Amino acid sequence: xxxxxxxxxxxxxxxxxxxxxxxxxxxxxxxxxxxxxxxxxxxxxxxxxxxxxxxxxxxxxxxxxxxxxxxxxxxxxxxxxxxxxxxxxxxxxxxxxxxxxxxxxxxxxxxxxxxxxxxxxxxxxxxxxxxxx
Numbered sequence: 453x454x455x456x457x458x459x460x461x462x463x464x465x466x467x468x469x470x471x472x473x474x475x476x477x478x479x480x481x482x483x484x485x486x487x488x489x490x491x492x493x494x495x496x497x498x499x500x501x502x503x504x505x506x507x508x509x510x511x512x513x514x515x516x517x518x519x520x521x522x523x524x525x526x527x528x529x530x531x532x533x534x535x536x537x538x539x540x541x542x543x544x545x546x547x548x549x550x551x552x553x554x555x556x557x558x559x560x561x562x563x564x565x566x567x568x569x570x571x572x573x574x575x576x577x578x579x580x581x582x583x584x585x
Contacts, residue, residue, distance in 0.1 A: 476562035513565040536564035
């Protein structure tokens, strides 16, 4: 229980850092990977590190979703009135009105993707919690 509570707090803190940031940084992306990645193998971690070190932060954000959330895919990325909107979904083939996509927005494309990733991880954890009366 305490581990879950601590991880939920970490996710909330990360979400706050992302929402307050103006642009993605290698340090922020590395922190997100370190605190959220549970499935990554050593070669996959090395691949992400190479992308981050090269400054390919948007590509690293896409790779993080692909590697860490294999059942989820980017459903939609749009730019509207100065903000990027990113939706992540498990069932892209469904019409949007039937899909339960996780959506996030930010002025930075990379941070919009990372916001959607963090929210997806949070929702997955909430769904795994045992129901309490």
